[in-house]
Amino acid sequence: MNGKRPYLWRAVNDEGGIxxxxxxxxxxxxAALKLLRKLLKKHGSVPDTVVTDKLPSYGAAVRELNLSNFHGLGGKKNNRAGADR
Known part of the structure; x- marks a missing residue:
């Protein structure tokens, strides 16, 4: 788009809903802070867990919002197809 590469940030719930x-x-x-703040404001509550891939910007944003206790990293946790249901 106009010579710049856009990045898609997407948040899904545990059932795969966007x-x-x-x-x-x-x-x-x-950018990660913007997404997380938007989610927290829209849903009005702190989630049970926040699972992300290993992109360092997620960890930095989660620490700034004091959600480190709820943060889980990668593996198959953030893969909707590979997660055990």
């Missing part, structure tokens, strides 16, 4: 989609030009802490 909660939020955000298209941004960066994959950094600021």
């Amino acid at each position: 909660l939020e989609i955000l298209v941004q030009s960066h994959r950094n802490k600021r």
